[in-house]
Amino acid sequence: MRKGICLIAVAAALLGLVGSRLLSAVEPEGPPRILDDGFAAYKAGGSHEAIRVWVKGGILEDQPEQLENLEKGLQSLEKVSGAYLTYHVAQVHLLAPTAHIVYVVADHAKGPVFCKFLLYRRPEGWSVVQCAFNTGPEQILPSGLQHH
Numbered sequence: 001m002r003k004g005i006c007l008i009a010v011a012a013a014l015l016g017l018v019g020s021r022l023l024s025a026v027e028p029e030g031p032p033r034i035l036d037d038g039f040a041a042y043k044a045g046g047s048h049e050a051i052r053v054w055v056k057g058g059i060l061e062d063q064p065e066q067l068e069n070l071e072k073g074l075q076s077l078e079k080v081s082g083a084y085l086t087y088h089v090a091q092v093h094l095l096a097p098t099a100h101i102v103y104v105v106a107d108h109a110k111g112p113v114f115c116k117f118l119l120y121r122r123p124e125g126w127s128v129v130q131c132a133f134n135t136g137p138e139q140i141l142p143s144g145l146q147h148h
Contacts, residue, residue: 031089031102032119032126039087039106047074058120058127070131077133082109091145097121103141106133114140 034054042050051070055061060070078084085107093101104115114137118130134140 031092032100032121034119034126034128035087035089035102035104035117038128039084042084047071047078050074054117054128054131056127057122057124058129060129061127074133077113077135078108081111081113081135084108084113087115090141103145111135112137116140 038050038054041053048071051067051074055067060066087104087106090103090105092103095101098121100119102117102119104117106113106115112135114134116130116132117128119126120129132140
């Protein structure tokens with residue numbers, strides 16, 4: 001009877017170890033570095049520099065009209081919310097190994113700006129292929145994230 005209990009305890013410990021290793025293998029490692037790089041560029045050089053970093057190598061890079069709209073949108077949010085300070089990742093959705101949706105709260109001097117980034121991993125690295133910014137969380141964040 002004692003041998004049986006010991007075997008069950010050892011088996012449970014091994015299953016726990018293997019299970020935790022499997023779980024850690026699929027846990028997100030956080031948002032790709034491109035977000036950090038873009039927000040650092042935002043702080044140092046403004047919205048134009050941030051957008052340039054975020055879209056480099058992606059489908060938006062050669063879309064001047066869309067880039068101009070993104071920049072103007074960020075600039076208008078800055079007029080309302082004040083200067084950019086820092087950002088916090090609210091949630092990361094791993095759609096595939098090559099596609100992530102990242103929800104961000106960007107702190108500004110007068111209030112938050114909510115952001116959504118669709119990131120795509122190319123062989124050369126990550127780029128933002130779609131993004132949206134708004135001062136209203138209901139316009140950007142999924143409903144479940146708004147009520148945490």
